[in-house]
Amino acid sequence: MAEKLVSTEPATGAEIWSGEIGDAAAEVASARTAAGGWAAHSLSYRSEAVRRFANVVRQRETEFATLIARETGKPMWEAKTEVAAVINKVQISIDAYSERTPQRRLEAALGNKIAVRHKPHGVLAVLGPYNFPAHLPNGHIVPALIAGNALVFKPSEKTPATGALLVECFHQAGVPEGVVRLLIGGPEEGRALAAEPGIDGLLFTGSARAGRALHRQFAEAPHKILALELGGNNPLVVWDAKDIDAAAVIAVQSAYLSAGQRCTAARRLIVEDGQEGPLVEAILRLVDRLIVGEPFADPPPFMGPMIDNAAADHLQEQWLGLMMKGGKPVRRLDRPSEALPFLTPALIDVTDVADRPDEEMFGPVMQLIRVKDFDAAIDEANATRFGLAASLVGGSPELYDKFWANVRAGVINWNKPTNGAPSNAPFGGVGLSGNHRPSAFYAADYCAYPVTSSETALARAKIDQGLKDPDMLEG
Numbered sequence: 001m002a003e004k005l006v007s008t009e010p011a012t013g014a015e016i017w018s019g020e021i022g023d024a025a026a027e028v029a030s031a032r033t034a035a036g037g038w039a040a041h042s043l044s045y046r047s048e049a050v051r052r053f054a055n056v057v058r059q060r061e062t063e064f065a066t067l068i069a070r071e072t073g074k075p076m077w078e079a080k081t082e083v084a085a086v087i088n089k090v091q092i093s094i095d096a097y098s099e100r101t102p103q104r105r106l107e108a109a110l111g112n113k114i115a116v117r118h119k120p121h122g123v124l125a126v127l128g129p130y131n132f133p134a135h136l137p138n139g140h141i142v143p144a145l146i147a148g149n150a151l152v153f154k155p156s157e158k159t160p161a162t163g164a165l166l167v168e169c170f171h172q173a174g175v176p177e178g179v180v181r182l183l184i185g186g187p188e189e190g191r192a193l194a195a196e197p198g199i200d201g202l203l204f205t206g207s208a209r210a211g212r213a214l215h216r217q218f219a220e221a222p223h224k225i226l227a228l229e230l231g232g233n234n235p236l237v238v239w240d241a242k243d244i245d246a247a248a249v250i251a252v253q254s255a256y257l258s259a260g261q262r263c264t265a266a267r268r269l270i271v272e273d274g275q276e277g278p279l280v281e282a283i284l285r286l287v288d289r290l291i292v293g294e295p296f297a298d299p300p301p302f303m304g305p306m307i308d309n310a311a312a313d314h315l316q317e318q319w320l321g322l323m324m325k326g327g328k329p330v331r332r333l334d335r336p337s338e339a340l341p342f343l344t345p346a347l348i349d350v351t352d353v354a355d356r357p358d359e360e361m362f363g364p365v366m367q368l369i370r371v372k373d374f375d376a377a378i379d380e381a382n383a384t385r386f387g388l389a390a391s392l393v394g395g396s397p398e399l400y401d402k403f404w405a406n407v408r409a410g411v412i413n414w415n416k417p418t419n420g421a422p423s424n425a426p427f428g429g430v431g432l433s434g435n436h437r438p439s440a441f442y443a444a445d446y447c448a449y450p451v452t453s454s455e456t457a458l459a460r461a462k463i464d465q466g467l468k469d470p471d472m473l474e475g
Contacts, residue, residue, distance in 0.1 A: 005184050007161045010073035010305040010341050011294035017071070017161035019184045024192035027152045027181040031123045032198050034178025035150035039120050043146070047094050050142050052173035054090040057083065064165060068134060069295035071159050073304035073341075074258055076295050085135040085423065086166075092423050092441065093142045100444040101147070112456045118448040120148035121225055122200035125193045129205045130307050131261040133159035134166050139423070140203040140227075141170075141180065143443035149200075150179045154193055156206075157186040158307050194218075201225030203446070205263075205439075208360065208386070208432040215435065227437040227446040229263075231360040232388030232429060234418045235381035236266035237403065238279055239374060241394030246415075248282035250393050251366070254417040256290065256345045259303045260364035261311075263433075264389040264411065264419035267361055270377050273351075273370035280330060280347075280368070287331055287345045305342040306363055312341035315363035319346065322367070325353045333365060358384050374399065378406045388429030389418040410438060 007017040038046070057064060061083050069079040106114040124144050128137030133155060144151055155163025167182040183189055194202055194214060201224045204214055211230040218226045236254050241247040254266035271279060293301035306312040312335065319333045333346035349368040350356050356367070371377050374395075381390055390409040392400055400414045410429035411421050421427045421440065428438030437446045 005157060005160055005186065007071055007159065008308075009070050010307055011070075013340065016067075017164070019160060019164060021185045021189065022183045024152070024154075024183055024185075024189055024196050025198075027183045028123060028125075028193070028196045028198040030178050031150040031152050031181050034176055035120075035123050038145075038150055038176065038179045039122075039148035041148070043097075043148075046146050046148060049173060049175050050090050050093070050145055053142075053170050053175065054087045056169045056173045057087050060165075060169065061087075064134065064162075064169075067165055068162055069304075071161050072130065072133065072307060073295060075301050075304055077300055078258065079295070082132055082135045085132075086138045089135070089138055089142050089423055093146055093443065095424075096441045097143065097146045097444045097448075100442065101448050101450070108454070110456075110460070112454060115453040115455055117451050117453070118147070119451055120144075120448055122149065123198060124149045124151050124225070124447070125196070125199045125202040126151055126153045127190055127193070127202065127204045127206065128153065128155045128159075128163060130156035130158040131258060131263075133162035136205045136229075137163065138166060139439055139443060140205070141166075144203070144447045145170075145175065145179070147444065147447040149447060150181075152181045152183055152193060152199070154183040154185060154190055160184050199224065201227070201446075203227045205229040207231055207362075211435075212432070225437075225446050225449075226435065227439065227443075228435040229428060229439050230388075230433050231263045231362070231386065232265075232409075232433050233267050233358055233360055233384040233386045234264060234389040234391075234409075235268045235270055235384075235407075236391050236393065236418055237270045237377050237381060238393045239272060239377060239395045239399065241279070244278045244282050247279055247393045248286050250391070250415070250417050251279075251283055252286050252290070252345075254391065254419055255366040256287075256303055256364045257417075257419060259292075259306055259343065260345075261307065261362055262419045263360075264421060266366060266389075266391070266418045268367050268369055268380070269347075270369050270371060270380050272374075272377075273372055276368070276370055283347065284331055287347070290345055292336075292342055292344055303345070303364065305340060307341070309339075309341045311363065312343055315343065315361060315365065318357075318359070318361050319348070319365060321357070322348055322350055322353060325355065326350075327353050327367075330368060358386070360386070374402070378403065381407050385432045386429065387431035388433035389413070389421070391416060391418045410434065 065079040291301040330347040389411040391413040426438040426442035427440035
């Protein structure tokens with residue numbers, strides 16, 4: 001009997017899906033067989049295929065959102081926004097491919113022409129995360145398909161049902177089954193897929209730890225594309241904010257949306273020492289009103305549970321570690337039920353913690369850090385190996401210019417949350433947050449490679465230097 005992977009609802013513990021664990025080599029072989037035929041189709045053909053995919057998802061929107069809500073625990077309203085992002089990604093990706101990889105022809109001397117065109121890599125592996133199990137892998141898959149690649153997609157072992165439905169929608173839209181393959185499995189299958197000699201690259205969204213392991217593995221394969229979209233220890237600086245209530249809302253949205261399970265979530269709230277009182281009070285008033293509950297509750301919750309008990313356990317251990325180092329809880333991290341992974345939004349003052357861990361606390365915890373001046377705020381914002389998102393709330397245009405110029409991150413916002421980056425712009429980070437291959441609008445860059453050609457209709461050639469005089473040659 002084949003081994004199966006089972007998916008359960010975080011909010012209830014109930015089983016919702018099971019599927020047979022797949023074989024990476026077999027899936028890559030199937031994609032390799034189909035890759036040439038897909039690449040041979042025109043760009044317009046492939047674009048029309050992904051447009052049909054968007055229509056299929058639109059028709060199945062409620063079903064899709066319901067499954068995402070059940071499998072991740074996120075509120076139904078948030079799951080609907082994820083499905084909408086899946087649909088919208090299609091036209092954005094078509095536009096991006098046209099802008100980022102255009103065909104160009106240049107005139108050269110003597111009637112010669114220079115052509116620049118792009119080719120697909122071949123077969124790409126996609127490893128998806130659990131926090132946005134449809135939107136984030138779709139952000140790799142759609143651009144790769146438009147470029148002419150075949151794919152093997154392994155969803156997170158924590159959200160395989162959503163991954164299976166995503167692939168089903170591609171096939172329903174007429175994308176050949178060999179062109180988009182689904183690999184069900186856990187970390188072992190993910191490692192096997194990454195090591196498959198038949199893939200031409202890997203597109204990954206996940207933790208920095210896993211990203212570093214992949215980077216080491218691919219160091220011996222420079223001929224394969226590797227795009228890493230990793231996490232962040234993101235700073236939110238609030239400075240001279242005129243509207244304290246608005247600043248509090250931005251802080252809460254940044255830190256606690258999706259139960260803090262966003263790579264762009266604010267992990268560190270940096271404020272001026274002695275001026276933090278009104279802001280903290282406004283944040284706490286708002287936190288006390290936040291509804292934490294199951295996805296379909298009425299009234300709708302602001303946030304649901306963590307993805308599973310293991311994730312909740314790990315976050316609680318990180319919280320206790322901060323307390324043991326001298327962190328002072330401002331609002332405790334509570335767990336209403338030990339049997340389920342619901343956690344309450346938490347805030348902890350770590351200003352006096354000398355050796356704060358520079359790690360991504362992937363959950364509803366925000367660390368408060370008080371500094372003496374704005375230069376110290378910038379230094380604190382940069383006191384991390386990560387560099388994904390950063391935001392300044394308050395201040396003047398001149399102060400934001402200083403913030404933008406000196407903070408090291410791939411997404412820098414002003415008077416906006418750290419999370420919720422637009423899909424029609426590049427998305428990615430520096431440091432441990434990625435490997436300089438930004439996704440979203442720039443995904444086209446890593447899904448195809450440029451080919452430069454010098455062309456002329458008639459061969460003309462001569463050698464002007466370095467030849468013996470023909471009259472001097474012996475007969």
